[in-house]
Amino acid sequence: MPQKVILIIDDDNRNIFALKAVLKAKGYECLSAISAKDGFSIIEERADISVVLMDMMMPEMDGYQAMATMKKSLKMQNIPVLAVTAQAMVGDKERCLSAGAAGYVSKPINVDELLEQIEEVTK
Template sequence: MEQTEKKILLIDDDSRNIFALTAILKSRGFIVFSAASAQEGIEMLLQNKSIKAVLMDMMMPEMDGYEAIEYIRNKEEIAHIPIIAVTAQAMVGDKEKCLQAGANDYISKPIDVDALLQVLANY
């Protein structure tokens, strides 16, 4: 994967999650952009066409990950970007709910770094 292909947008309302994931991904050669809300993340996607994938927290105030995914999938210029749902909800059916909402993949918190890297390698 070329450097330009390793740009990821992390959308999460918890700054601790952003800090930890950014550190891990940067150490693996990714360029990480972050947004503290879904609205901010959508604006970043619309402005930065070089972002190749989104890690989307599903449980956020105002606009949650499900609403954000639906918005992104209905916006032609960004609808193609892979979205990986990241959530603490790991109950039966949660993965299917995220995929049905339009996420390309799903990973549960606490995040297994190796599993995350494997998922990202698919995109």
């Protein structure tokens, strides 16, 4: 079975480092970008991205804007996005899902929940 490729878009390198460590240990290939724009460049170069883990709170372009941009792009519109956010307020999950996220994980990340969602959206 080919390895699933996960693109992590997060403006905090510590989050990227922690997620990569966990996901690589589970057998995923991980790519990362510290901005949505950098993430889009990676998607342009790689046709094999299975899922994007998108931090919702980033400078320049936040996760909501990034998902809106992806939905308009033929190359990116079918890549599932899991919203990753420290904002776990009432309504945040619904807001992420209605913005186009395929799933939602709040920080600090529950690894089992994250892995379940990755498997779910990449079936």
